[in-house]
Amino acid sequence: MTIKDIAQLAGVSISTVSKVLNNKLYVAPQTRRHVQDVIKRYNYQANSTARNLAQSKTHDIAYLDKFIRNIPFENPHMFNILLGAENKLQNKNYRISLVNLASKKTVNQILEAQLAIKQFDGILINSACMNPKIEKIILRYDLPAVCIGKLEFDSMLSWIDTNHRHSVAKAVNFLKHKGYHALCFMGGMLGDKISDERIQGFKQALLQYNDNKSSQIIYNKPNVQSIYSCTMQLMQSRKKPDAIVCNNSLIAYAVITCLNDLKLTMPNDVAVLTFDDYPYSQLIVPTPSVIEIDLYELGKQAASMLIHKIKNPAQLLQTYTTLPQIIERGTT
Amino acid sequence: MTIKDIAQLAGVSISTVSKVLNNKLYVAPQTRRHVQDVIKRYNYQANSTARNLAQSKTHDIAYLDKFIRNIPFENPHMFNILLGAENKLQNKNYRISLVNLASKKTVNQILEAQLAIKQFDGILINSACMNPKIEKIILRYDLPAVCIGKLEFDSMLSWIDTNHRHSVAKAVNFLKHKGYHALCFMGGMLGDKISDERIQGFKQALLQYNDNKSSQIIYNKPNVQSIYSCTMQLMQSRKKPDAIVCNNSLIAYAVITCLNDLKLTMPNDVAVLTFDDYPYSQLIVPTPSVIEIDLYELGKQAASMLIHKIKNPAQLLQTYTTLPQIIERGTT
DNA sequence: TTGAAAGCGCTACCAT
């Protein structure tokens, strides 16, 4: 069943059917209705490949990331971003195709993608996979692109990211306003970009409270044993904090377990606030309050941004976004 | 840059270029080389939309599932399957596109997908989303399809699933051979398909050991508190088991925590084996031994099956697959 | 208000 068949069945020309299909150009109302009837009756759907060829569009967006085995367990966030993007794109009638940058052909991983790239209207790419080489390729193809996550090098590509400094500042304000004085940022990881940003933000935020010695930052490997013993020491030291901000929920698990063992009650003796709610929080008693960063929303915004770029290719957009929210539960 | 340009630049006809491009039909070796040079020099890539139209193929596979916000945290397994499929398909030069069955248009969710369906060479669908209605649509479109997960209704569609009965049987054999007598399956959930299958398998396996009273099955809500107290009771009852098979890692967490609190050592006093390794296992001391079901592999196999179906549309394949593996760690 | 026809870029058959 092609457009030709419908034209014949409706007793009109192919172009008339096309006009009806696209809601474009003038067609007499009655003709339009008639053609629509026929289309509906035969349950006709235009072949999108032909359509794409004629319009030189694909309505297909490439989503580039490193999709390796078991990564969904280590980093479910990644997929929440993906799903957010999917959600927005399907609303706008785009489809999302996965392009795996973790394939064997390490060097030509991208060249492999190129082959694909041709057929995409735009690309979304995890900034963790980006480098200047890939940037060049994208620019050469002159393809609308949005990187998810701040780009660490000067780039002509658009990107979007959550504002980690802002999130942690929000946490600090929240705790200070609640009357906590001695804060502790627990579980910083040297060299980890997100952790670094958060620590910068933590320091900055403290300045506003003239807090330059009652609060502290603790760097530590994010594993349960090490955080546990670290917390144990901390709570017995003279610089005992009254509020702890954890870099992720695994760390929160260790901290809260330790506080429980020390018979300290939350939030009375000490408050705990954590980033990255899942997946450990259901094991934790009391359930930790959390600074939620809506990565699904980030995905949606990245997709919106891409759609915007597709329509306005010239614009360079580099922006922070996503307002974090503090969800109070048992520990604040 | 089109095939026409390349033809001109190479001083040959379009069809010759096409032949070179497709490695098909005869072209004189020297001509071939020459054309290839030109292609390489200009970095030419054939427009795949045009190609698809001419061959009425898309090299695009639809992956249908319910992609809802935060599901990556609740069910990372789902994405491991997806990635397995992606891995296999990219090797075979197919691309994978996401089709979300959780969109608003609940009834027409599929009709929405239809629009897409036309442009796919095949579809992979999570059986959890399947019903006879959807089956009809797929059959009507006569599209090669593979369902991931056993279909609960009689169907003309192909499916593939892990053999849950077999997995649990493997666990039972393993424990029995190690000399354990009184096994306990912990955390059965009434009405849950997978749990039901496992329990059937558990019972069957026990028959072979004439074990009809020393072992037992405990149904319980899979939350930490409830499993914990349940285990506490169990270990103080007269039907105290010497080996516990847990339905998932959250349950294992609760069980092992309880055993630790009871000062029972593993595996000496009691062995513990669990399904669904991630994501809690890193919190557990000792680390639980696990019956690993490789869902990434399942995804790969589903993809292989689909590729097979694309080439042999007539065949109906309905099969169990995936050999579970027991990974010994601290608790057996 | 409608229709004819020229593309879109490629494949594959048929001639030569």
Added chain:
DNA sequence: ATGGTAGCGCTTTCAA
């Protein structure tokens, strides 16, 4: 061994 050309199914311009 190569090339001409009729499609693939649709869009869009232009003429009527």
